[in-house]
Amino acid sequence: MRTAYSVETVRNAERELMERLPEGALMQRAAAGLAAACADLLGRAPGRVYGARVVLLVGAGDNGGDALYAGARLARRGAGVTAVLVDARQRAHPGGLAALMAAGGRVVTGPHEVHEVHEVHEGHGTGADGPAAPLAHAGGGTGSAAYVALHRAHLVMDAITGIGGRGGLRPEAVPLVRAAEASGAVLVAVDLPSGVDADSGRVDGACVRADVTVTFGAYKPGLLIDPAKERAGALRFVDLGLETAGTPADLEALQHADVAALLPVPAAESDKYRRGVVGVVAGSARYPGAAVLAVAGALHGGAGAVRYVGQGGDAVLARFPEVLVSGGAPADAGRVQSWVIGPGLDDRVKDARADVLASDVPVLLDADALAGLDPQEVRGRSAPTVLTPHAGEAARLLGVERAEVESGRLDSVRKLAVKYGATVLLKGSTTLVAPPDGGRPVRVNPTGTGWLATAGSGDVLSGLVGSLLAAGLAAVDAASVGAYLHGLAGRSAARGAPVGAGDVAGAVAGAWRGVGRG
Ligand SMILES: NC(=O)C1=CN([C@@H]2O[C@H](COP(=O)(O)OP(=O)(O)OC[C@H]3O[C@@H](n4cnc5c(N)ncnc54)[C@H](O)[C@@H]3O)[C@@H](O)[C@H]2O)[C@@H](O)CC1
Ligand SMILES: [K+]
Numbered sequence: 001m002r003t004a005y006s007v008e009t010v011r012n013a014e015r016e017l018m019e020r021l022p023e024g025a026l027m028q029r030a031a032a033g034l035a036a037a038c039a040d041l042l043g044r045a046p047g048r049v050y051g052a053r054v055v056l057l058v059g060a061g062d063n064g065g066d067a068l069y070a071g072a073r074l075a076r077r078g079a080g081v082t083a084v085l086v087d088a089r090q091r092a093h094p095g096g097l098a099a100l101m102a103a104g105g106r107v108v109t110g111p112h113e114v115h116e117v118h119e120v121h122e123g124h125g126t127g128a129d130g131p132a133a134p135l136a137h138a139g140g141g142t143g144s145a146a147y148v149a150l151h152r153a154h155l156v157m158d159a160i161t162g163i164g165g166r167g168g169l170r171p172e173a174v175p176l177v178r179a180a181e182a183s184g185a186v187l188v189a190v191d192l193p194s195g196v197d198a199d200s201g202r203v204d205g206a207c208v209r210a211d212v213t214v215t216f217g218a219y220k221p222g223l224l225i226d227p228a229k230e231r232a233g234a235l236r237f238v239d240l241g242l243e244t245a246g247t248p249a250d251l252e253a254l255q256h257a258d259v260a261a262l263l264p265v266p267a268a269e270s271d272k273y274r275r276g277v278v279g280v281v282a283g284s285a286r287y288p289g290a291a292v293l294a295v296a297g298a299l300h301g302g303a304g305a306v307r308y309v310g311q312g313g314d315a316v317l318a319r320f321p322e323v324l325v326s327g328g329a330p331a332d333a334g335r336v337q338s339w340v341i342g343p344g345l346d347d348r349v350k351d352a353r354a355d356v357l358a359s360d361v362p363v364l365l366d367a368d369a370l371a372g373l374d375p376q377e378v379r380g381r382s383a384p385t386v387l388t389p390h391a392g393e394a395a396r397l398l399g400v401e402r403a404e405v406e407s408g409r410l411d412s413v414r415k416l417a418v419k420y421g422a423t424v425l426l427k428g429s430t431t432l433v434a435p436p437d438g439g440r441p442v443r444v445n446p447t448g449t450g451w452l453a454t455a456g457s458g459d460v461l462s463g464l465v466g467s468l469l470a471a472g473l474a475a476v477d478a479a480s481v482g483a484y485l486h487g488l489a490g491r492s493a494a495r496g497a498p499v500g501a502g503d504v505a506g507a508v509a510g511a512w513r514g515v516g517r518g
Helices: 007-019 025-042 062-076 094-102 144-152 174-182 228-232 256-262 288-299 313-319 349-357 375-379 391-398 402-407 409-420 457-470 475-494 501-517
Strands: 002-004 053-058 080-085 106-109 155-159 186-190 212-216 234-238 251-253 277-281 305-309 324-326 338-341 363-365 385-387 423-426 432-434 442-444
Touching (some): 025 062, 025 155, 025 186, 025 212, 025 234, 053 144, 053 174, 062 080, 062 094, 062 186, 080 094, 080 144, 094 106, 106 144, 144 174, 256 475, 277 457, 288 457, 288 501, 313 324, 338 349, 338 457, 349 363, 349 375, 363 457, 375 409, 385 409, 391 402, 402 409, 409 442, 423 475, 432 475, 442 475, 457 475
Parallel strands (some): 053 080, 080 106, 155 186, 212 234, 251 442, 277 305, 277 338, 338 363, 363 385, 385 423
Antiparallel strands (some): 002 251, 423 432, 432 442
16 A cells, blocks of 8 residues: 655654664665655666766755755766755755865755856766756856756756645746756755645646655655646655554555455355446437446456446347346346446436435445535435545535646645535546545555546446455445546556547456456
């Protein structure tokens, strides 16, 4: 399981550990890990650090300190390191600054004038692109040393803000960050891309877009949730020895082994009824395809049988003769162990929804079954309820703008879970699953792919999750395992090309097999 912790938890764990360690030891651990990761990115051959040109964008706090100490380590290995002080008042971690200077690095101020120049010691600036100019002097004029250094850099560390950052990048930092992004250098965010919110994944204002983020001690929720996740690039983790065991994670992501352990396996004496029957109420004369897709998902989720209720019975049977079809009300359809209701329904949705909500089995509500849903109708249930909205549906359920849900996915999924007393799977660029109390941990799906944003893909997911519910998984597990398999299926069906929802359903079995093999 990959876990992520809030800033408050990380700071508490750091405080506890720092009390047991010599002063500054934790920052040295961070800097050593950061330097090693950067050396790795510059190339594994020893000579690739020697002569490499590295620029540090340094803010006022300890995040900048990490980069300054890491820069000192790289400078001692022969890299030409230039620190650009980005803070408007040119504050920077004093110990880190001294260490960099002692190692032969140089320091310039951001958009201002040259602060201090240190001669480059022998070996710097002899990389493949030829000798580096004495950067602090090059070009002359206000702030130009910083831009020349950025233009020529092989690697740039973004150390403007880490977990202490508030709001987006300040105006003085923006042109430097954009120059770094345009330079072609590898852009490495230190702990977090500056400008993202560590706890929520929000990006309010300008923000760094990194190629790689080297994060310390614990993953922060923002690194795993869009829109911030998308700014973080590839993640690398540096273990600081923080003790987080015993503290509930804010966010967790299932890994292959976790999913493998949760997948239902039929026992020797299982028959189709013991494996569970999932009832699917979906599709209509107008949208028979939704019925077919939801059933296709349900057939791959581990239930022993799929019972279909609705007007799409002919289309379903034409494709899947193994399905039990009935045309009446859900309550008259026979016993099931879970219900899925919603995809492609017509205006008779209210009666059918009241029927399934009155049952004593888990119910998954999707798409049309979410419209006008009364919280009391859900909260009064004894069995679990799972809601699977996309951002637009979630916004309507919460009475907010869609953009608010998209920028604050974690807050939104928690609020919805609390409002309805239900497990909520919020679909989208980062799929999240919140438990019914909106508490910790929220699960984040690590297997998503943009190719899943295709018509009918959600219908497959709802059938798949409903089937996992019928097979006996707890609501949060069914939702997160379903999202995980659905993401893997989407990736393998697409393999880098557009894909239809039917292909995704067809690829679920392969995803399941792959996970089962570990
Ligand atoms: N606390 C610890 O023991 C450790 C901290 N570490 C590093 O320290 C970082 C946290 O350090 P700090 O608490 O000093 O905080 P940061 O360095 O993340 O940022 C705080 C500083 O940035 C300024 N600031 C806030 N928002 C800003 C914005 N939008 N634009 C520009 N400047 C802004 C603040 O005025 C303050 O000076 C971590 O992210 C990590 O990189 C690591 O060295 C590991 C150990
Ligand atoms: K940073």
